[in-house]
Amino acid sequence: MSKKGATNRQHLTISSHCNNNCVFCMERNDRKYQNIYIGNTGCKEMTVALLKKILPRLNNRKPIVLTSGEPTLAKELLGIILLLKNKGFKDITLQTNGRMLTHMDYCVELVKAGINSFSISIHGSNYKIHEALTRTCGSFQQTFSGIENLLKLKKLFPYIKIITTTTVNKLNIKDIQNLLKMLIIDRPLINVVVLNPISLRGNALIYSQHLAISYTDIFNTVRQSLSALSIENNDKITITDLPMCINDFYSGPSEDISLTDIKLNQQRLKLKAGEKSLKRKECMKCAYYNICAGISEEYIKIFGWNEFSPVITNH
Numbered sequence: 450m451s452k453k454g455a456t457n458r459q460h461l462t463i464s465s466h467c468n469n470n471c472v473f474c475m476e477r478n479d480r481k482y483q484n485i486y487i488g489n490t491g492c493k494e495m496t497v498a499l500l501k502k503i504l505p506r507l508n509n510r511k512p513i514v515l516t517s518g519e520p521t522l523a524k525e526l527l528g529i530i531l532l533l534k535n536k537g538f539k540d541i542t543l544q545t546n547g548r549m550l551t552h553m554d555y556c557v558e559l560v561k562a563g564i565n566s567f568s569i570s571i572h573g574s575n576y577k578i579h580e581a582l583t584r585t586c587g588s589f590q591q592t593f594s595g596i597e598n599l600l601k602l603k604k605l606f607p608y609i610k611i612i613t614t615t616t617v618n619k620l621n622i623k624d625i626q627n628l629l630k631m632l633i634i635d636r637p638l639i640n641v642v643v644l645n646p647i648s649l650r651g652n653a654l655i656y657s658q659h660l661a662i663s664y665t666d667i668f669n670t671v672r673q674s675l676s677a678l679s680i681e682n683n684d685k686i687t688i689t690d691l692p693m694c695i696n697d698f699y700s701g702p703s704e705d706i707s708l709t710d711i712k713l714n715q716q717r718l719k720l721k722a723g724e725k726s727l728k729r730k731e732c733m734k735c736a737y738y739n740i741c742a743g744i745s746e747e748y749i750k751i752f753g754w755n756e757f758s759p760v761i762t763n764h
């Protein structure tokens with residue numbers, strides 16, 4: 450059985466803009482996401498003044514993730530982080546495409562302001578693959594040097610947590626082994642490597658024919674890559690969003706779902722329901738039925754149900 454732990458993180462939208470143009474972006478070309486209004490105030494960018502207004506809705510005892518589209522584009526980001534730190538938030542993650550981290554001074558400012566965890570999107574081990582997906586020239590070099598800067602900083606500030614996230618799809622699946630080597634073997638100070646399938650909304654749905662890959666293929670590719678690299682310890686690897694009948698193994702510390710926290714999982718199920726999440730009759734026999742978030746309708750339209758078999762346990 451997997452060893453997941455609930456983090457129950459809060460996500461704070463900082464900017465609705467992005468300086469990449471990812472072909473699989475679920476926020477582009479999706480009516481629900483085209484206009485992200487922050488804190489339901491009509492603003493498209495978080496400010497210190499706006500954060501002060503919505504602070505009572507946030508819990509400083511829970512981790513907070515600054516996210517969506519690209520938070521480093523927000524002019525007042527440093528002030529926002531400082532305010533959160535001064536209000537007692539201790540676990541503040543910046544979710545970023547990493548391009549601005551190419552500036553070491555900026556990395557230092559972020560850490561000094563209060564960021565203690567960075568989650569950086571990288572989608573290939575080289576510029577050809579990464580930039581075919583981000584559709585932004587120069588983005589690989591900036592993101593890559595951003596990760597290198599954080600690794601240098603981690604020697605001064607060992608508490609910094611570095612997480613990478615990769616969206617696995619048809620264009621980078623053959624590169625996953627190289628990417629895992631680059632991130633896990635060559636850079637052991639990276640804490641967690643997260644792999645996720647495309648979420649079939651927005652751009653990803655429009656281009657699904659060129660991008661979508663089955664959950665089983667993702668799981669098998671990761672398993673074979675780790676075996677070829679002789680990586681036995683799976684603690685650093687998380688594959689998100691795969692149901693547990695496919696993946697009950699690579700689910701490390703950054704996964705949100707807890708096997709025991711039914712309330713949290715019900716919230717997650719409701720979120721998934723917004724994407725028309727499905728289970729079939731056979732799922733009722735599955736040990737994970739009550740905590741499984743189901744499969745998106747769009748995924749089933751492409752790949753069908755064959756790969757999902759109920760997990761039967763003796764307990």
Ligand code: SF4
Pocket residue numbers: 692693694695728729731732733735736737738741742743744757758759760
């Ligand atoms: S409930 Fe269905 S989809 Fe979910 S893990 Fe079980 S068999 Fe897979």
